[in-house]
Amino acid sequence: MVDYVLRRLLYTIPSLLGIVVVCFFLTRLSGDPTDLFLPIDASEEARDAFRVQYGLDKPLMEQFVAFFYKALQGDFGNSLRFGEPAISLLAERLGATIQLALATLFIAVGVGIPAGIVSAYYRNSLLDVAVRSLAAFGQAVPTFYWGVLCILIFSVWLKWLPTGGSGGLVHLILPATTLASTLVALLARVMRSTMLDVMRQDFVRTARAKGLGEFTVVMRHVARNAFIPVLTVIALQFGVLMGGVIVTETVFSWPGVGRLVIQAIYARDYPVVQAVVFFFALIFVLSNLLADILSAVLDPRVRYK
Amino acid sequence: MSLTMTSRPSAGVERHDEILSIKQLRTTLGSRPGGVTVVDGVDLSVRRGKTLGIVGESGCGKSMLSLSVMGLVPPPCRLEGRIEFSGRNLLDVSPAEMRRIRGNRIAMIFQEPMTSLNPVLTVGFQIVEAMRAHDRKSSYEVLRRRAIEALVQVRMPAAERRFDEYPHQLSGGMRQRAAIAMALSCKPEVLIADEPTTALDVTVQAEILDLLRDLQQETNMAIVLITHDLGVVAQVADEVAVMYAGRIAEKASCDALFADPQHPYTLGLLGSIPRMDQAATRLLAIDGVVPPVASMPPGCRFHPRCVFSGQECTRQRPELTAVADGHAVACLKAPIEEGQS
């Protein structure tokens, strides 16, 4: 087990390195970084001063090492707009995003997994066809469009919920539902197909032969086993979920990290963009790591290798 | 004729001992119009403390027969006939009642010990779970102790420790022992063993068969042993039924079947066993394969592969007829004399 975790940790190193490389070259894509960080009418002296201050006059390799070192400490420089460290802007917005993400995950797992279980158990029934159609539909509709439709129906027409902003639980309902929509569809589909795989296994027949009730057979022997691979799928979807976070926060003016990065892009506030991109990629890598470790905890075949 | 059966008490004497008796069972898979009949009019019975061997090639319906008894044929399906167990027809009892019988009074072990245990639950948990399904009252501690006793009973090495281990940590033979312990944990009256030794290597196979026989003597349970291997049957069975394409081809006491096989198919199966005491020229191999269930030949289903078959075999379905006391065969050409063919 410890071996496995350590080996898995080692595997994340190249990914982390890749993230730092991408973040570093991001600001050098357009040639001269001073174009990005300084106003267009900045004087040549100001540019030189900037280059010296941020080490841009040094060789590229040296710059990279310096960037790497700072990035690991969370130092991406100060926001061009607010003058504060980019990382503390990010930290300020983090709470709202985490709140949104947790609510989303809660809805997605709470709806998607049971839907997949029911759909697989009653396969080819009307219920199954309904779940599958809804899932296919849910995956085809872009997150932002869900958001707009939700606002139209629940805020504009029914006037039940606010169109955006943050506050109590009522503000969380629409954004979380929107963000969860694609994930629910995906989880239902994947859970259904892994359930069908597991249901064909011999040990399920053994469980029935023992005289267990259908509910116990399905939940304890099928769903539990089917959930392990689904966990990995959830983790892989974190990447897609992040795109969704950015979109959803924009649609509902949710004051989180996603909205921060879009505002930073509009304002050409590159240190903040870098910080958020780095942070999101880091979360993605870590969530995959976590999923692998979790499935090892749940699956003794991996645990005792 | 009944000379061949003197070594064992003849069938029919102890009627009340028949714990499980299958009458004209027909099992059809699939929905009504497109269904295929995988078990077609089977009559069988097994007595307490005795072992019934059911022999046949894969696809002959022997596994579906056992699942029919357990009420585990995958839906959609249709079961007709009677399965009498301690005075009741299992095809009539409610699903809840069937659940109480399943695993408790009729238990089953399967071919693949590798896959028939849930890989993510401990062996102990799976045994306790089987007992818990039929015993809501006993404490976990009591069940745990009984599970370990069951593991000891099946001669599991280091039983206490195995309780907390996962299936993949056990060898194939140990897994099958665990599966047997699980099946026996509720002290069933009938144990159905579907190819219990096929996936195991030869020495382990013999150990498991010995174990089953010893456990039978201790508990007086009836065993239905399903196998494709006549060698296994010869070792443990009291009665044997040979199945072909969903029907019983021949039914006899174990000794009678081996001494005086009557059905050409049985002859073929016996021919496939190399024997030390016979010249190689007497070996009878069966050509061809079992016909697919969806397109069964008319008449006797074995006739396309049968060396004895004649005109009538292609038209008339042979009924199971007694050729001797307790020895019945479904063949129009029976009894086949030595030297024919």
Added chain:
Amino acid sequence: MRHLRSPVAVTSLIVVGLALLATLAPGLLAPHDPAEQSLLARLAPPSFLGGPEGHFLGTDQLGRDILSRIIYGARATLLISIAAVVISCSIGTTVGLVAGYNGGRTDALVLRLIDMQLAFPVILLVIAVVAVVGSSVLTLIVVLGVSGWPQFARIVRAAVISVREMEYVEAARAIGAPAMRVIFRHIGPNVLSATIVFATYELSRMILIEATLSFLGLGIQPPTPTWGGMISEGQKYISLAWAASVFPGIAIASTILAINMIGDVLRDALDPRLSGEDGR
């Protein structure tokens, strides 16, 4: 080809056909110039719901015809997505063929590269690059195209490895056929079906990403109509007129759904082994 005759497949093909026609010749379909403003008829409801004649799906905040803008909006989305899939498919297939065929160190290197790129969520990469370089059709095509190759490489590599050891490939090598020709002539066709199926799903994913980018204002810039951009603008007026944001969304969703359905049909027809989804 019996799969292609199902009602779902026929409907899907019609939807995709219309989208392609709108991409190639929007003028044929559109009743109005998409840029033509009519300040008197702003935010009008669809004509079938009592709006002014001639604007079937109503008008937006500048009085432009929504139907015409949806038709013209297909171009940006489809051109970018198709080009991106072509690029990622070409890169991925080539890399996968070479890695799978050569094995050894090349293969190990490619695997590491794939892992590294997959560690980076596509949408994040695209947003980051567009933020710095700005968005033009070319940038979007290149960024989306480059971001999608690893999945193609993975599929092709796995397929190549599975057929590499088969006799006919060995035989071709034994008679001294050049390596590349052996790859393309003998392994290529086997890999083709899996790649086509995946490319179909990838196309719908690219459409989704492109729409998302233009919704965020990071895609093709106005005044060029884009589906995502129309929804974003429409959202501002949603309490006054829902048509401007609802109809472009239907266009996106039905295009993606149709492509996914075609993907399912292709999967069942070309490569039944992949259809584990329905778990026979």
